[in-house]
Amino acid sequence: MRSNAAEPAETTPWYRQFWPWFLIAPPAVAVVGGLATLWLALSSPNPLVVDDYSRIARAIEKRLERDQAAAALGLRAEIRIVAAAGLVQVHLYPETVQPEALELRLSHPLIEERDRVLPLTRVPDGWSAELEPPEGRWYVQLYPGDRVWRLSGELTGSRSLVLVPPAYADPP
Known part of the structure; x- marks a missing residue:
């Protein structure tokens, strides 16, 4: 076994x-x-990454020049949105500065497709354009047709806004 x-x-x-x-x-x-x-x-590169830094620097410098030009002219603008009429009214001060054309740009902080550029029409008491009242937060820019100067600000839910040039310190 x-x-x-x-x-x-x-x-x-x-x-x-x-x-x-x-x-x-x-x-x-x-x-x-x-x-x-x-x-x-x-397959999905990040569109927020920027390669051309010199182009961005030139754009910032140009923007600063426009802001400084607005400050040199002593510009100020009052923007009022009339929701019932679907209008935006702009009063530009001093009244001695009256450009040939004026544009208002509303930029949404997140969604580029919502951005709007409104050509303003001269009316007896300032400038005006048709506008459906925007909701939420918007960046606002006001500039003439030749874009020599610019006023900018931020609209946050209110129906009126005063745009003044930013105060920059003079370089040493």
């Missing part, structure tokens, strides 16, 4: 055991996650 102790125990193949799969799973998941992250990064 033979003893069963001398016979080798039956072993199952490695791919049918728990521990190899337990050790293979984390690196495999990491590789799949890395490839998914790489695909997301390459």
